[in-house]
Amino acid sequence: MPCVIRRLLLALMALPLSALCAGAEDFSDYQVHTLASQLHYPWAVAELPDGSLLVTEKSGQLRRILDGKVSAPISGVPEVYYNSQGGLMDVVLHPQYTATGWLYLTYAHGTDDNNQLRLMRARLVDDRLVEQQVLFRAQPMKxxxxxxxxxxxxxxxxxxxxxxxxxxxxREQAQNPASHLGKLIRLNDDGSIPADNPHIEGGAEGVYSLGHRNPQGLAWDPFKKLLFANEHGPDGGDEINLIRSGSNYGWPVITHGKDYSGANISPFSEYPGMLQPVVDWTPSIAPSAMVVYRGAMFPELEGNLLSTTLKSKEVRRVVLDGIKLQSQQTLLSELDVRLRDIAVAADGGLYLLTDEASGRLLKVVRMRE
Ligand SMILES: [Ca+2]
Structure with a gap:
């Protein structure tokens, strides 16, 4: 039965619409605009209060985009270790950015033999970063x-x-609480350790959850007060997890994926004390970023998890029923391009970054009549 008819019937029966239709309506009547191009493997986008956009390029540049104009590299970005998956990665604004002025960057630091993930914060003044502070260095080096x-x-x-x-x-380090490898880390906005972080016996500073492989998307839902993470499995076994403080997500003890050689990584797909994913993607789609959609422009997406993907070249929409998977849908596959990041604009539109040597910043908006 078409959703619109179910809606009418349910309205007549005075049942909550969420009973059948919430989040399950088709996503259509949209347009995709190219805001900027010739970005070198762009990794992350953040919208500033004035509507301009900060974009990282993996090779180490932070640029500002306004009215289609791409700035020269912003100065004061740390030198990054640029190789393979390493380089300049995420950029996010402090939740009270207008008051605090802090923006946060992640990047790979070091050399082929000795490198690590780092987190820094700085303030942006006239397209310069100032007051840089390194807040976190993943240990041990690798x-x-x-x-x-x-x-x-x-x-x-x-x-x-x-x-x-x-x-x-x-990968075994993902189960070692003393290592930062294969973990989610929780910090205060100044890099100090929150007093209510979980107590994990022998845990390294900041460890919030264990047993992750390569988590590429993190999304906080301010309505449900829930944190979701997606991650790459090996051959199969990509996941979305609902993150609970101090929990173990199993890698590499439990997985639905296999090694690329075809060998089993583990005989186990479940184990006491290790949490199961909300979503398992086998075969792999290679999720990159993720948001929980909360915005005015696309009410049909309200509360859905939207993950950009590399391998399957789509935005994968996940509709939840509470904290359980209800349905999934492939969006925007007509773009036919690897997608690296997704962000919700202040107006509810969607920003996307393509994962290309000459990458693009796109904005998905509602089609106007
Ligand atoms: Ca897992």
Missing amino acids: DTPVHYGGRLAFMDDNTLVLSSGDGFDY
């Missing part, structure tokens, strides 16, 4: 240029969650 994680999300209490990948060759 010698692979991959699996950094590197995504940031603020929660309501001004604490900041940072995803730290397993470094690929170090």
